[in-house]
Amino acid sequence: xxxxxxxxxxxxxxxxxxxxxxxxxIGRGHTVYFDNKKLEYNGETYDxxxxxCVYVNDERVAKLYDKERGMATWIGQNFEMTLEITQEKGGDxxxxxxxxTLPYNxxxxxxxxxxxxxxxxxxxxITEFVPVAxxxxxxxxxxxPGDEFGIDIDGDI
Amino acid sequence: xxxxxxxxxxxxxFGQFLANNSVPxxxxxxxxxxxxxxxxxxxxxxxxxxxxxxxNTFLILCLLIPIMAGMGLNFxxxxxxxxxxxxxxxxxxxxxxxxxxxxxxxILSIPISILLGAFCGGMLNRARGxxxxxxxxxxxxxxxxxxxxxxxxxxxxIPIKHSEIKLPxxxxxxxxxxxxxxxxxxxxxxxxxxxxxKIPVLTFILIALLCLFIVWFRKTKxxxxxxxxxxxxxxxxxxxxxxxxTRIISIIMSTVFAGFGMILYLQNMGNLxxxxxxxxxxxxxxxxxxxxxxxxxxASIGNxxxxxxxxxxxxxxxxxxxxxxTGDSMIGEYFRVFISYGVITVALIMYETKKxxxxxxxxxxxxxxxxxxxx
Amino acid sequence: MKKEQQDNIWGPAKFNREMKSLGExxxxxxxxxxxxxxxxxxxxxxxxxxxxxxxxxxxxxLNRFSWNAVMVLAMVPMIHSGCGLNFGLPLGLVSxxxxxxxxxxxxxxxxxxxxxxxxxxxxxxFLFGGGYGWLLNKIxxxxxxxxxxxxxxxxxxMCMMWLLLPYTSPTMVWGMAGKGLRTTISLxxxxxxxxxxxxxxxxxICGINLVIPIGTIAFFALLAFGMWAFLHTKTGTAMTAVGxxxxxxxxxxxxxxxxxLLSVIMSTWLAAVGILVYEQGFGFxxxxxxxxxxxxxxxxxxxxxxxxxxxxxxPNVIIGTILFQGIVTMTPTVLNSLIHMDxxxxxxxxxxxxxxxxxxTRKTEGSK
Numbered sequence: 001x002x003x004x005x006x007x008x009x010x011x012x013x014x015x016x017x018x019x020x021x022x023x024x025x026i027g028r029g030h031t032v033y034f035d036n037k038k039l040e041y042n043g044e045t046y047d048x049x050x051x052x053c054v055y056v057n058d059e060r061v062a063k064l065y066d067k068e069r070g071m072a073t074w075i076g077q078n079f080e081m082t083l084e085i086t087q088e089k090g091g092d093x094x095x096x097x098x099x100x101t102l103p104y105n106x107x108x109x110x111x112x113x114x115x116x117x118x119x120x121x122x123x124x125x126i127t128e129f130v131p132v133a134x135x136x137x138x139x140x141x142x143x144x145p146g147d148e149f150g151i152d153i154d155g156d157i
Numbered sequence: 158x159x160x161x162x163x164x165x166x167x168x169x170x171f172g173q174f175l176a177n178n179s180v181p182x183x184x185x186x187x188x189x190x191x192x193x194x195x196x197x198x199x200x201x202x203x204x205x206x207x208x209x210x211x212x213n214t215f216l217i218l219c220l221l222i223p224i225m226a227g228m229g230l231n232f233x234x235x236x237x238x239x240x241x242x243x244x245x246x247x248x249x250x251x252x253x254x255x256x257x258x259x260x261x262x263x264i265l266s267i268p269i270s271i272l273l274g275a276f277c278g279g280m281l282n283r284a285r286g287x288x289x290x291x292x293x294x295x296x297x298x299x300x301x302x303x304x305x306x307x308x309x310x311x312x313x314x315i316p317i318k319h320s321e322i323k324l325p326x327x328x329x330x331x332x333x334x335x336x337x338x339x340x341x342x343x344x345x346x347x348x349x350x351x352x353x354x355k356i357p358v359l360t361f362i363l364i365a366l367l368c369l370f371i372v373w374f375r376k377t378k379x380x381x382x383x384x385x386x387x388x389x390x391x392x393x394x395x396x397x398x399x400x401x402x403t404r405i406i407s408i409i410m411s412t413v414f415a416g417f418g419m420i421l422y423l424q425n426m427g428n429l430x431x432x433x434x435x436x437x438x439x440x441x442x443x444x445x446x447x448x449x450x451x452x453x454x455x456a457s458i459g460n461x462x463x464x465x466x467x468x469x470x471x472x473x474x475x476x477x478x479x480x481x482x483t484g485d486s487m488i489g490e491y492f493r494v495f496i497s498y499g500v501i502t503v504a505l506i507m508y509e510t511k512k513x514x515x516x517x518x519x520x521x522x523x524x525x526x527x528x529x530x531x532x
Numbered sequence: 533m534k535k536e537q538q539d540n541i542w543g544p545a546k547f548n549r550e551m552k553s554l555g556e557x558x559x560x561x562x563x564x565x566x567x568x569x570x571x572x573x574x575x576x577x578x579x580x581x582x583x584x585x586x587x588x589x590x591x592x593x594l595n596r597f598s599w600n601a602v603m604v605l606a607m608v609p610m611i612h613s614g615c616g617l618n619f620g621l622p623l624g625l626v627s628x629x630x631x632x633x634x635x636x637x638x639x640x641x642x643x644x645x646x647x648x649x650x651x652x653x654x655x656x657x658f659l660f661g662g663g664y665g666w667l668l669n670k671i672x673x674x675x676x677x678x679x680x681x682x683x684x685x686x687x688x689x690m691c692m693m694w695l696l697l698p699y700t701s702p703t704m705v706w707g708m709a710g711k712g713l714r715t716t717i718s719l720x721x722x723x724x725x726x727x728x729x730x731x732x733x734x735x736x737i738c739g740i741n742l743v744i745p746i747g748t749i750a751f752f753a754l755l756a757f758g759m760w761a762f763l764h765t766k767t768g769t770a771m772t773a774v775g776x777x778x779x780x781x782x783x784x785x786x787x788x789x790x791x792x793l794l795s796v797i798m799s800t801w802l803a804a805v806g807i808l809v810y811e812q813g814f815g816f817x818x819x820x821x822x823x824x825x826x827x828x829x830x831x832x833x834x835x836x837x838x839x840x841x842x843x844x845x846x847p848n849v850i851i852g853t854i855l856f857q858g859i860v861t862m863t864p865t866v867l868n869s870l871i872h873m874d875x876x877x878x879x880x881x882x883x884x885x886x887x888x889x890x891x892x893t894r895k896t897e898g899s900k
Contacts, residue, residue, distance in 0.1 A: 017264075019264060020261055020264045020265070022257075023253060023258070023261040023264070024257075026257050027254055027255060027256070027257020027258050027260075027261060028251075029252050029253065029255070029258075029338050030252075073254075073338070075257070107319070283893040284893045287674075287676060287677070287892060290619070290676040290677045290680065290892065293677070293680065294889050294892060295889060297828070297881065298881075298886055300881065301881030302882060304877075304878045304881065305875075305878045305882065309873070309875060485712070487695060488695055491691040491695070492692060494688045495685060495688035498688050499685050499688075501681050502678065502682055505678045505681060506670070506671055506678060508674075509671035510671060512673075513670075513672065513673070
């Protein structure tokens with residue numbers, strides 16, 4: 001009886017830990033930025049298409065001309081996007097779906113689209129984006145949708 | 158003897174029904190007066206009530222277990238709320254978003270809740286007969302410890318990576334932590350829209366699961382033990398129940414569920430006020446439960462739902478109605494706080510007077526019995 | 533059994549107990565109190581290291597002691613009569629605030645406004661205290677929890693009243709609306725420092741930065757002496773008897789309910805005077821939710837001083853207030869200059885609530 005309860009307890013803890021581990025992997029959120037910008041890599045220049053429309057989860061998140069940047073959020077590492085590319089102005093659109101495995105440790109990921117389309121290495125087209133200067137902007141932000149119990153009478157010292 | 162009691166119970170008249178449910182009836186009347194004055198449309202009110210129900214019910218349900226064990230209103234549920242908040246801070250630092258984030262936060266909160274619950278339960282075992290005031294002070298004490306951890310240790314001893322949630326000085330957590338990435342993720346999944354009223358089905362399913370759990374738990378061996386302890390500690394001890402252990406378990410369960418409830422609450426709010434989200438939550442949950450007709454020693458799931466509806470209805474309409482009547486919006490705000498405190502006060506007084514009356518009645522009966530025996 | 537209790541109540545044995553060995557003294561002093569005292573001593577030792585002037589610190593501690601001591605004294609009667617810790621202190625504070633605001637409203641100025649504030653506050657304190665005492669007699673055993681919520685209800689009710697009552701004095705109401713009291717009201721021209729200005733400045737005498745607020749301390753000493761004298765009258769000893777053993781007291785023919793009612797009224801009145809003394813030192817009247825922040829420090833202070841849930845004395849008040857206010861004033865300055873970290877708020881929370889928790893969970897002294 002004692003052994004059985006112990007066994008069940010350990011089992012429960014293991015299961016919870018397993019769920020937690022799974023959640024940590026599948027729930028990792030990333031902010032993905034798309035750069036439609038010339039890329040110099042190993043001495044070669046990868047030029048930009050005229051216009052790229054980015055669809056994530058069937059939703060258009062960005063319409064990028066040269067030197068423009070778009071943004072999307074994604075949960076998990078198997079990032080999937082559909083690109084609608086117009087090479088020349090007035091030219092035909094080609095639509096294709098791509099999958100990228102995102103690096104786990106990056107919060108903000110910049111994907112350089114020309115580099116990606118040219119089929120380069122991940123290292124070449126992915127860079128980390130670190131938001132800067134949050135100090136001033138977030139210290140005294142505008143009130144977010146606040147607590148419903150607006151007035152606080154604390155019984156506290 | 159027991160037959161007499163039964164006969165008495167059957168003769169519950171309408172007047173007694175009124176007396177037993179005086180608080181909810183008062184609230185219904187109050188809301189009935191205030192709703193037309195406030196000028197809110199029924200659909201707006203319905204929408205608000207449904208949202209608040211989804212947000213708060215889980216938290217209120219966690220109060221039922223200690224009441225079952227005779228430990229009164231668990232003001233220490235704030236401890237669970239703090240455990241949930243610590244878990245959410247970690248999850249938001251690790252950038253786990255959406256439903257996985259919520260699930261992970263819940264799992265993370267469990268060990269913290271158990272630890273705090275065990276502490277609280279142990280303390281309450283040492284303060285028998287004044288559990289409520291002790292749990293109330295415990296919530297303040299642990300709040301101090303929570304601030305020590307969150308304000309001074311996080312970022313200096315406990316690693317926090319992202320500067321977005323840290324204070325500019327490099328350690329300590331900011332006043333608000335954005336939970337935008339998991340905002341209403343549970344509420345929106347499976348949500349249905351009925352005539353413009355959004356019903357967060359998944360949240361209600363979770364609440365229903367907790368209700369079912371409580372109903373089932375009452376029938377288990379442990380649940381029966383708890384009720385026995387709640388009825389009479391000494392009798393339970395004679396029957397071979399480990400009273401102290403049972404009481405600690407009831408508090409731990411309540412704390413763990415409070416942690417879950419707080420995570421659900423905050424995912425609905427979409428941001429975490431690090432130092433104030435939990436401070437009032439216990440008070441308002443307890444007030445809501447009491448408004449639903451519960452008392453310190455008896456509370457049912459029905460009380461929870463009636464309470465959450467009526468209390469939040471009052472909370473929505475009182476400021477607007479107060480502003481219309483007196484021309485000052487603050488009056489209504491103060492008024493609803495006054496009502497919350499007042500309800501708790503009245504409920505506590507009613508409970509204590511009833512307890513005394515029963516005691517003196519039992520004493521008189523005993524004296525009468527002794528007299529008969531002597532003759 | 534009965535004899536021992538009797539001894540406890542009526543005096544001589546109690547005196548003997550205090551004369552016991554040092555070891556027992558520390559154990560009765562309690563571990564938390566030792567830690568707090570040790571912490572305070574450490575702070576004082578660190579003060580020169582931190583570059584903080586020792587005597588300025590002493591002055592601050594004395595000042596804060598003189599402001600707060602009367603409120604802590606308000607705990608004594610109710611603890612004595614067995615009503616537990618007076619978490620319903622806000623009721624008294626509210627009557628004090630009513631006295632203060634009405635006194636200004638009626639146009640009293642200077643020292644007269646202080647006297648009149650006390651005079652006006654008195655009937656309110658008797659009224660509120662009477663109702664509160666009557667209530668506590670109905671619910672013996674559950675006093676502390678209900679007292680807490682009675683206090684909260686009173687404060688939130690008065691929050692509405694401060695807005696609604698027809699105050700007109702331009703120094704107190706909001707300038708724009710012309711009605712509704714301000715959250716803080718300056719006492720300049722009224723009873724600001726009315727007691728505190730009688731101070732002994734040691735700088736002139738012996739060249740140290742020590743200012744002793746004799747006026748306020750004397751006022752407290754007067755009240756404390758009154759309390760001590762009262763506790764030695766017939767009614768006072770009866771009160772102690774009620775607190776130690778209500779059954780025995782009833783057997784002695786003491787009207788328990790009446791004594792308890794009296795103790796509650798005394799507590800409430802002292803709280804009302806206490807807030808006025810605090811205000812004259814602080815220089816402002818704080819209304820609305822501010823009185824909430826007074827209760828727990830007062831409760832914690834008397835417990836730190838060595839009182840328990842059902843036993844308290846005047847020395848407890850004095851020691852407790854000095855220790856508690858010492859920590860409150862010393863931690864921010866000393867810690868701030870030492871490690872550039874203001875942890876005072878957190879330390880204060882943990883110390884005061886931990887102390888109350890400790891008192892509530894001590895098994896030996898259960899008030900039923």
